[in-house]
Amino acid sequence: MAAREAQQERSRETRRRLLEASLATLSEHGFPATTVSAVAARAGVSRGAAQHHFPTRDSLVEAALEEFFSERTQKLRASVAALSTGRDGAPVEDVLELVFGFFSNRPFHAALHIWAAASTDAGLRELIVPAEARYGREVFQLMALALNADLSDQHTRRLLGLTLDVARGLGLGSVLVDTRQHQRHALETWSAILADIARND
């Protein structure tokens, strides 16, 4: 049994290295260059072992994107859960800080590379759109939960949706320059808008 467990552990480690190498290759060299052989070479895994895990390039990239989004969502969920919440949900600024931060970090920059590549690559787009949509819905639900927002209200739903657009826009701005001061102002302004709405409910 010990030998079998050790083998399973090695197999998981190989898979993990392949997924990590896929994301790095996707970000740096784009979808066409992300072949099973190229990723295997980067991960230091034999081509045969790589093909055992992922017979095709599409299955490899799909798993890598799935892993990428699921990891980001889990981290956000943990951060939201760790917020101190009162009876009416967590303070708006705290929730926004988490959400805005999530669209401005290194993984977001990696995602930007993948988006740019997908904008001119239909194959990659087909893989990324469903994963991205699920991620968006998850962040939306997490925000609603943390803010104790009333999702039966259309205006509330639209404001939460718009919050994701603001977060994406701030993230895009942060790619090139240090926008921390601007982000701080945006956070204050947007918090005030969301707070007004909550009060109106």
Add this chain to the structure above:
Amino acid sequence: MAAREAQQERSRETRRRLLEASLATLSEHGFPATTVSAVAARAGVSRGAAQHHFPTRDSLVEAALEEFFSERTQKLRASVAALSTGRDGAPVEDVLELVFGFFSNRPFHAALHIWAAASTDAGLRELIVPAEARYGREVFQLMALALNADLSDQHTRRLLGLTLDVARGLGLGSVLVDTRQHQRHALETWSAILADIARND
């Protein structure tokens, strides 16, 4: 004189083709691949003629980005000028529609490629940041002008700044999927927020 004019016209045409080929190469293959020789070949211009216009790669890319931003700004300025304006400026929805549209079209997608490349390339970043900042300021001023907004008011300035973030975020969303319905809702929601503010002034 006619011969000299014809030569000047040819020179302008060569420059134009080189700048266009630079942007295409930058978008598709990134900054490292955008050499004067590669761009000259793509433009169907001799390497010598290309180097006469642009002795270095940096001078070529800088001019191409400058041209790109200036063309986008001129188009936006013309669109804003064409808006029917009342005594209190143009209708908020009309102004937002122009601004949001500007961050969701094909040139924006090209810009996204360039941003993604610049996020991992310090040389390209140095060239793009000042041009991008000028473009942002210009769009900001155009919005203020069209809305007849009071720029001495801090909250107004912050909301206008946030409008650019919303526009960038919506643009990023539009890269992968058709987000027209979402954009329409975002436009309505954001227009209401901006209109409230205008009334408060």
